[in-house]
Amino acid sequence: MRKHHGDEQGRGVEMSKQRVLSALIAFVLMFFFVGPAAIAVHDDGLFELDGNASASAAPGDDWSQVHAGTSAAIATSFITDGTDPTDTTYLHTGGSKDISDFSDCVRTTTDEAPDKDEIMHAFAAAYNGAGGHLVLYFGLDRFDASGDSQVGFWFAKDNVAINGANVTGHHHVGDVLILSDFVNGGAVPVVRVFQWVGSGGSDGSINEITPSGDADCGSAGAGDARCAIVNSDTVNAPWSFEDKSGSNDFLAGEFYEGGVDLTALGLSDNCFSTFIAETRTSQATDARLKDVAMGSFPLCKVSVAKTGDTKSKVGDPVHYTVTITNSGAVTLYKQSIVDDILGNLTDGSNAHVTSDNCGSSLASGASCTIHLTYTVQKGDPDPLVNTVDIVYNNHSNLEGTEVSDSDSHSTNLFQPKVAVTKTGETSGKVGDTIHYLFTVTNQSSSDSPDLIMDSIIDSLIGDLAGDAPAACDTLAPGDSCTFEVDRVVQANDPDPLPNTFTVHYH
Incomplete structure (x- = not known):
């Protein structure tokens, strides 16, 4: 039988193609199984x-x-x-x-x-x-x-x-x-x-x-x-x-x-x-x-601490600090930070947030902080308690395992109140000395801070700061101070002779 060189060459090419294809398949299988x-x-x-x-x-x-x-x-x-x-x-x-x-x-x-x-x-x-x-x-x-x-x-x-x-x-x-x-x-x-x-x-x-x-x-x-x-x-x-x-x-x-x-x-x-x-x-x-x-075995662990002012009152601001710490061993990714009163703290338009350095991720051992301010509203509960809840994830696409924590802070809402009384003679004439008795009482709620005097004035006598005793400078809830001031009736004083006693404390 006569051999045809072209057939043999064709079979060689075909066998070569098969070897290449087999090697390619082996490579693909290796790629997928390794x-x-x-x-x-x-x-x-x-x-x-x-x-x-x-x-x-x-x-x-x-x-x-x-x-x-x-x-x-x-x-x-x-x-x-x-x-x-x-x-x-x-x-x-x-x-x-x-x-x-x-x-x-x-x-x-x-x-x-x-x-x-x-x-x-x-x-x-x-x-x-x-x-x-x-x-x-x-x-x-x-x-x-x-x-x-x-x-x-x-x-x-x-x-x-x-x-x-x-x-x-x-x-x-x-x-x-x-x-x-x-x-x-x-x-x-x-x-x-x-x-x-x-x-x-x-x-x-x-x-x-x-x-x-x-x-x-x-x-x-x-x-x-x-x-x-x-x-x-x-x-x-x-x-x-x-x-x-x-x-x-x-x-x-x-x-x-x-x-x-x-x-x-x-x-x-x-x-x-x-x-x-x-x-x-x-x-x-x-x-x-x-x-x-x-x-x-804290491979993933996150904690949050919320601190703030311990006392406030209606109309005053309360300042909060939220500190988040990655106490685990791997980088965590921020998923949500929500306060039950102050709202979504990851919302850039949240007016309560005054500063925030909590980025999208938190490395192992690192901490970040959020500073917040809230103005106490009339009708807010006393004490004012609010809670922050945080959720982080071990995957950047937030489809991994969630780790979470929460912390609350309580602020006592005090009710400041000061009362004054003023007594003196009910009648007199030009040249007479009128004896005035002034009393200032701190009637604030028991959880209020001490009141500190700003001013103490009588509309007729003028500034009484030099006449009031040191006891009037600071008053604890329930405390009072008393002092006397004399004044001689002048010829041009009106009749009757009214005057008003006014104090300002903070």
Whole structure:
């Protein structure tokens, strides 16, 4: 059979096109499946995930610095939980599960946890990593390491707390759960990351973000987005600690730490308020919880303080100062600032606003102020109480998580009043001396400030400031002062001889 060079060349061109097309498809698939560049949580220079809690010469913080309050973290939590009888934060009944809302959990003071599931301390820290990645580190130490144990860590947006027999607070979409199982006799952890979705997730109310599998920090490769490690030997405990055997050091398997790069996992809505560590009855996501340790984790937090004049009266101005502080760890964006009397304080046409340096965003640790003036109206309640409510958001498009606060200020509205009396002889003739008795009384409401004299004048005698005693200069509510002034009747005085006594106080 005769070969045709043109056919062979055509087939070569076609095969070349196919190879180019295959390479292009592979590139497109790679483009769509590769998420944000991962920071290796075990060697990113932010934190030491090395199986001990003490800082070393290696780059990054360690738990000893978190405990001492000297870390570079943007948010931290360190919880001392202890053991029975000092530890009373246990959960029981079937509703105390990770797939249930926090409010479904039931607290008991009875020790429900075996020694290997008894949390002594729990700790967490958040860092801003390279490329704007948010990286969370977490850990705990336990009373005994004799056996496998299952632990979990919640980072919740709501303020979750134990209140009596109940747990207050609720799950919100975006809460993050990290489950780790001490397998291989309590040595090599498995790390699984879930997000609360409410329903329709891989496990109902929670959805798994990462596949199950070993994620030991000691053997993790470059670019790992999550890993954990347990101490394989006895290591120093840099805080007060005593295990079941009486050791003040962490025996092998008693100390656990891990890290998760939330940004690398595609989790961006991370306005957390509470950190929770837990132990569990099994590896299943619907396992009942045992021991828990809860603490504040203010990744997003804003506060407002409203101050102002404490006293005023109808017709006078009241001056207010509203101070807003971002006490959390991330930049927040202004959503609304509303006063129930002074209106929308973000409205540039609001006449009550005299100055405002609160821009569209507020950096971590920064504050801004709004100065306001209000003229007291007749009919205003006494005291005059008004409240400012603020709402900020962790997304610049205001579609993220809202954080809010409010504060009120009370101004007493006093009623100032002064009364005068003047007495003297009712008859006389030219050359007679008329004895006048003047009395000034402060009849203001009891919450009024002292009255201070501006002027004291008699229409016939003139300025009486030199005649009035010092007691008239300042009068407290209910006080009075009295003085006498004599005058000789003149030949050109009118008959009858009227005169008026007038005082002005402020």
